[in-house]
Amino acid sequence: MTVIWRRLVVLQIPILGFSLVIGFLQSNLESAEQNFVQPPDRFGFGRPAMITDIEKLDIDVTPAGTGLPPGNGTAQTGTATWNRVCGSCHGPNGEGGTAAPVVGLEPQTGPPTVGNFWPYATTLYDYINRAMPRNAPGSLTADEVYGLVAWILARNEIIEDNAVMDARTLPQVTMPSSNRFVPDDRTGGPEIR
Ligand code: HEC
Numbered sequence: 001m002t003v004i005w006r007r008l009v010v011l012q013i014p015i016l017g018f019s020l021v022i023g024f025l026q027s028n029l030e031s032a033e034q035n036f037v038q039p040p041d042r043f044g045f046g047r048p049a050m051i052t053d054i055e056k057l058d059i060d061v062t063p064a065g066t067g068l069p070p071g072n073g074t075a076q077t078g079t080a081t082w083n084r085v086c087g088s089c090h091g092p093n094g095e096g097g098t099a100a101p102v103v104g105l106e107p108q109t110g111p112p113t114v115g116n117f118w119p120y121a122t123t124l125y126d127y128i129n130r131a132m133p134r135n136a137p138g139s140l141t142a143d144e145v146y147g148l149v150a151w152i153l154a155r156n157e158i159i160e161d162n163a164v165m166d167a168r169t170l171p172q173v174t175m176p177s178s179n180r181f182v183p184d185d186r187t188g189g190p191e192i193r
Contacts, residue, residue, distance in 0.1 A: 061122050065122045065167065068122065070167065071146055071166065073143050073146030073147025074161065074164055074165065075153070075162075075163070077143070078144075078146075078149070078151030078152075079147075081148055081151075082094075082151050085140075086132070086148065094152060101113050102152050103156055105156060115156030115157075115158065116176065118175055119177050119178045119180070119181050120175060121175055122171050124152065124153075125146070125170060128149065132148075146170075147165075150164075156176075158173060158175065
């Protein structure tokens, strides 16, 4: 009898503790429900986005060249910008430094570069314009970006030093690695996991 009684006590203590906790949570939940205030439909700040706001963010250039802005540059005009802004990280000749090389045509033995790995010339404009220089992205003019694109393409022997790069000519540049990629038409499933 004593054994059963003791067992009951042993069981009841945790049960009592558990129901106290539940009771505490319930009362907290009830008071949270009472304090709940319906939010207003509008908070009264902000304004509708204007076309000019959207244009500032709409900077993407597609592989086909859609989105390339007015402006132009050559490898010659790009040299000064490269030396001033880019060479410190990528090396004076684009051979690499603290940052990756951007010049190099050999895909088998060398590291990936614009010359041996990038399938489109157009997206080089997009990348430099949006992300470079790494320490001040967005600080370059369209002419400067076209000049840098031309400089990188010319150093990779893809275009001539005096070839003008602009919204019309850049999409016509064929990259050495344009045929090194295949469309990824896999739909999923175990073979890609
Ligand atoms: C403060 C250092 C720094 C400066 C300055 C800089 N970059 Fe970069 N850049 C990087 C880093 C870091 C990466 C990412 C790749 C890597 O890890 O090296 C990169 C990547 C790139 C790539 C892509 C390389 C690839 O094939 O993936 C290009 C192209 C490039 N930079 C061009 C430029 C140009 C043009 C300028 C001058 C306007 C510039 N960078 C200035 C640090 C820098």
